[in-house]
Amino acid sequence: MNTGIITVTLNAAIDKTYYMNHFESGSVMRVDRVHAIAGGKGLNVARVLQQLGHKDVTATGFKAGYNGQFIAKAAEDEGIHTEFVDIKGESRVCLSIVDEENHSFTEVLEPGPLVTIDDEARMKEHMKELAQRASLVIISGSMPKGCRLELYKELIEICTLQGVDVFLDASGNGLVEGMRGKPALIKPNEDEIKPWLKPDGNGKDAFGMENGISLRSYGRAIQNIAKDTGIPRIIVSLGAKGALACMDGVLYRIRIPELKAVNPVGSGDSFVAGFAYAHVRQMPVEQCLRYAAAAGSANALKPTAGCVEPEDHMRLMEQIEVEKWID
Numbered sequence: 307m308n309t310g311i312i313t314v315t316l317n318a319a320i321d322k323t324y325y326m327n328h329f330e331s332g333s334v335m336r337v338d339r340v341h342a343i344a345g346g347k348g349l350n351v352a353r354v355l356q357q358l359g360h361k362d363v364t365a366t367g368f369k370a371g372y373n374g375q376f377i378a379k380a381a382e383d384e385g386i387h388t389e390f391v392d393i394k395g396e397s398r399v400c401l402s403i404v405d406e407e408n409h410s411f412t413e414v415l416e417p418g419p420l421v422t423i424d425d426e427a428r429m430k431e432h433m434k435e436l437a438q439r440a441s442l443v444i445i446s447g448s449m450p451k452g453c454r455l456e457l458y459k460e461l462i463e464i465c466t467l468q469g470v471d472v473f474l475d476a477s478g479n480g481l482v483e484g485m486r487g488k489p490a491l492i493k494p495n496e497d498e499i500k501p502w503l504k505p506d507g508n509g510k511d512a513f514g515m516e517n518g519i520s521l522r523s524y525g526r527a528i529q530n531i532a533k534d535t536g537i538p539r540i541i542v543s544l545g546a547k548g549a550l551a552c553m554d555g556v557l558y559r560i561r562i563p564e565l566k567a568v569n570p571v572g573s574g575d576s577f578v579a580g581f582a583y584a585h586v587r588q589m590p591v592e593q594c595l596r597y598a599a600a601a602g603s604a605n606a607l608k609p610t611a612g613c614v615e616p617e618d619h620m621r622l623m624e625q626i627e628v629e630k631w632i633d
């Protein structure tokens with residue numbers, strides 16, 4: 307069985323964290339501890355797959371300059387095989403400043419390199435070759451500057467032509483345009499799916515959670531999006547409220563146990579990794595959803611984004627409820 311998974315991070319970055327006792331702008335500050343890892347949503351997915359024990363993962367995307375070299379080296383040091391496409395410029399540093407005294411958090415994000423049409427062409431060629439060796443491609447996160455909006459759609463079509471499933475976890479225009487390529491699965495969160503929810507006669511969106519409209523009508527709205535777009539599997543993750551999924555027309559409600567979240571950033575990436583782990587092993591859909599939600603919740607227990615402790619994952623697996631909703 308081919309279980310090879312390719313993760314795509316077009317906008318890869320060095321995720322650097324400065325831990326400081328006290329942070330104030332406009333003066334000289336000294337950093338207590340520095341932590342730097344290969345960052346970007348697809349790299350989070352690759353990392354969590356590794357942690358869950360899936361070895362056959364290749365991370366791709368664009369990388370540029372010395373920062374790009376760091377990203378590849380840091381990922382390789384974690385056991386993630388990388389095959390990035392080199393472009394001109396310098397990959398981004400995304401800097402998080404943690405003020406441990408005031409518990410405040412400041413983010414400084416570099417613009418990153420500019421992608422040319424020639425870079426896109428090389429990425430498409432590369433993708434075609436990678437897809438031939440894989441059973442699943444996962445595209446995550448935002449697109450770097452210069453990329454045409456059509457790129458996600460085109461990459462999805464290239465992989466689909468090779469008979470490989472593509473999961474898309476993007477937001478904004480990346481999601482909207484990427485959906486035109488008909489990925490096998492999308493995993494938006496509540497905010498990301500909102501543009502697709504049509505207002506009802508009273509002008510409320512079909513989501514309507516805050517208006518007290520039931521989760522069932524939310525589910526039906528997701529079912530309609532699947533019908534309208536032809537995307538067979540849509541999972542909307544709801545943070546601490548679990549998830550709703552429309553899988554080949556069938557609705558599922560995923561309930562998770564209450565837990566003390568430390569940092570839920572990266573829980574969506576972990577959710578996707580958990581699903582992918584089970585999917586390439588051809589587990590039944592309910593089991594894939596359980597794997598996914600347990601990985602998302604396990605990530606919320608850790609301070610770093612995109613980190614899952616296998617013991618937490620195993621324990622949470624038993625506490626996740628997946629209910630099939632039949633109207």
Ligand SMILES: Nc1ncnc2c1ncn2[C@@H]1O[C@H](COP(=O)(O)OP(=O)(O)OP(=O)(O)O)[C@@H](O)[C@H]1O
Pocket residue numbers: 494495496543544545546547548549562563565567570571572573574575576577598599600601602603604606
């Ligand atoms: N506070 C929490 N407590 C328990 N489980 C959580 C919590 N937040 C997230 N999860 C789990 O992780 C899954 C995905 O979370 P969420 O909906 O926040 O993803 P997301 O917004 O896409 O995250 P990101 O893009 O930062 O990776 C949820 O469906 C749930 O299983």
Ligand SMILES: [Mg+2]
Pocket residue numbers: 475495574575
């Ligand atoms: Mg997300």
